[in-house]
Amino acid sequence: MTTMTIAKAITAGLRRVLEQNPKSLLIGEDIGKLGGVYRVTEGLQAGFGEDRVVDSPLAESGIIGTSIGLALRGYTPIAEIQFDGFVFPAFNQITTQLAKMRSRSEGRFGAPVVIRIPYGGGIGSIEHHSESPEALFAHTAGLRIMVPSNAHDAYWMIQEAAASQDPVIFFEPKRRYWLKGEVDTENPAPPAAAAQVVRPGRDATIVTYGPLVPVALAAAEAAQEDGRSVEVVDLRSVSPIDFDTVVESVEKTGRLVVTHEAPTFGGIGGEIAARVSERAFLSMEAPAIRVGGFHMPYPVSKVEDQYLPDIDKLLDALDRSFAY
């Protein structure tokens, strides 16, 4: 067991990938000497050289497009997009090429590229640095989307992503980069596609992932003071989604709150609410309640606290659920 921040757990995971898979390489803007703007790749170029930790030109479509080519040649590229809002120049490469390579080749081969994206808000930053675009990618078949919420998962899931034969978008909850946790480097975390009940409860279920897992846990703790036993499910993967674990939880508790930073409309929460209503309707004591961002571009940082789901919003959602 070692205590690490999420950022350093990813660094350690990447280091292990580079050590174990000679065909793996990192590519992105400022990831070499600088170690990335969040220092997630710090020290890796010094250890593995410029051909394996590649400072790229400032061109996101080029980063993903060349990563696809490297994958076609048998390499395992792990690309970094510097910020969530900068992934869109590469959106075409990701959705029309990366996601479809296996379909297009009739299953003969794919392009197993990992795309790391620091994502989410709450860091007081400027435009394009606080977004949560995961639903845009979850809607695209052919991609896997992982979102770790703690250091242990971060360490193991980045390795799982690099080992996957499918392309993976790895959303890193940037405001939790410095969140410390125990990492067991001997015993792997469960596969990303398996959601985890991170706090058991009897009366309601909060489903979330990434940066809001600590918020959901805090809300559950606060609800406990009101005598409500709240279960928290960390999805860990938003494509695919482990609906079995979610449904099992709601069948037990009868109440569902889903929360993410991304806008509520058209988001992951709506998909979960719909699936749960299809599979667990008769177990539900109340409609599923979604707590997410508003239907607006991510707001300026002075008001982002009012935009982001927080403990109070989750407690309010629980109140509304229990009011039924």
Added chain:
Amino acid sequence: MTSTRQDSAAPDSAAPQGALFPNADAPGPANRDAANPDTADGEMVQLLDQDGALRADPDFSGYISDVDAQMLRGFYRDMALTRRFDQEATALQRQGQLALWVPLRGQEAAQIGSGRATRSHDYIFPTYREHGVALTRDVDFPQMLRIFRGISNGGWDPRENNFHMYTMVLAAQVPHATGYAMGIQRDQAGWDRARLEREGTAVVAYFGDGASSEGDVHESMVFASSYKSPVVFFCQNNQWAISVPTRVQSRIPLAERARGYGFPGIRVDGNDVLAVLAVTRWALERARRGEGPVLIEAFTYRMSAHTTADDPTKYRLSAEEESWAPKDPLVRLEKHLRSAGHADDAFFEQVARAGDQMAARVREEALAFPDPTLEDSFNNVYAEAHPLIAEELRWHKEYEAGFAQSPAEAGQEGAR
């Protein structure tokens, strides 16, 4: 010819000296418009003129010194078979057997010349019009029609011939080519020059004058130049991006753009199979040696429509089409073969017969392709197990099974 080559990436290059940059002396604020992207004005490598006469070029003739009569006849045969395939596929589309076809008539020399310059281990990233290049890579013509018959989005196995699948999003394959070349560099790390020349692999990225405007071409050239990757950017300037002429894509000859990236660009007569062969060989050898990318602009003409859904009478004059007819790459090579005594009527008749036989086989096999199943589509989304795919496939099969006749129903129908 004086050297105007500006190759900062490889100043000690052993590449031939020559006018590798068309109009390289012209640009400058005062006379920037002097270079005309619409015409073949200025330097353009040509080894076989419109009348079929060989023209010596101090830089490039040496690259075809091995080309003998048999090879020339082979090039003609390649181009004729490609044109016959194109004709047959067009007919199949007109008969409702293909959803769409993308004709290449007029671009045979650009494709056969460049394709025949590659080695079998080189890897090709085509657009969706490189049927002639496909022939040089021994891709089976009927297989190519699977894309246009709605059976497959890939058509063939690229790993068999190192000829990638067609890409329909313009220019999206160009960064793939560059990344593939970056992989090759890593595979060949530490090889000496002799081994690179002997065994080195290079990549060819095809795109057109229209796609040259796409950001992916720009980004690819930046990456390839920065890393000196072994990729040849082969731009077929066929003058038209559907209905929009090349001058809307570029105010200077496309080949000149290479200078801005720091590698050589060269314009070649795209209807001259020998010039294209020579220039592409030069570019590939250079790339293999580790001297970085080259942009080749093959100046040619799309004699047919953009696709079978297109109508060129809406946007170009027949006089323009007629002006290109004498430059037809097949006519030109036929003139040369006949005047040089390399081929006679019997040869051309034999090629025509072989074309008809090929076309008949293409038609027969294309019409006999079994239909795919939606189940195949489910199975090809992910490599690894995926619960949503499994769930939806299960639902789909149960739903479809609901329409199946029970044995009793089938029996009753038979009795009627």
